[in-house]
Amino acid sequence: MRKAPLSLLALTVAGLLAGCDQGPDQATVVAYAASAQPADPALAEIYQRSCQACHSRGTSDAPLVGDETAWQPRLEQGMDTLLTHVVEGYGGMPPYGLCMDCNAAEFEQLIQFMSHYPDNS
Template identity: 50%
Template sequence: MKHLVSLAAASLLLVACAPKSGPPADPASLAPADPRLAELYAGACKACHVVADSGAPLVHDAKAWAPRWKQGEAVLLDHVVQGYKAMPAMGQCASCTPDDFKALTRFMANQEGRS
């Protein structure tokens, strides 16, 4: 019995530390708070990052973004700029600056509090 209680406690710790599974209920309703970024997001990123069948990690889907974020922000930004797998170069956003790409990636990965 003591072993079962320890196992249950360890399982709870793992669940508490693991990324939340799955995307939010309505990822299409999410947008960056900044109006300019929201416009860029709607014009380029949203087409793939709210469609589950696109293969792109859905916006604010902690489970999908966690392994990507672990690669480092520089790798993610390189994938945006250079293109990666089905991700088109520049994320199809010709008017985006490097800071825009960083802010949009942070928004989609729900890492906006990072500096």
């Protein structure tokens, strides 16, 4: 039996470890987005009536819940900019994200929930 060169083994291990730093694949994100709900019941109610239709199905340009890759450029703009986009409307999102009775703290909590995939560690 012939042994694999040490350099090949090192490259294989390095490749596997590099894959560990990547988030979930798109199919996993889509499945998560379809069923994800905030843990807080009041926030979950707001999410269900105002956010879920666009952020859970992938049928619009809205970033899916848990799709950190799609959310990253938005988060880089800063929370103040994101809150302004929510309140004023932005792209296909209507003003207030259809939640006319929501406050800035609730919007921020919803953005935090939607923009992160749960940590399984």
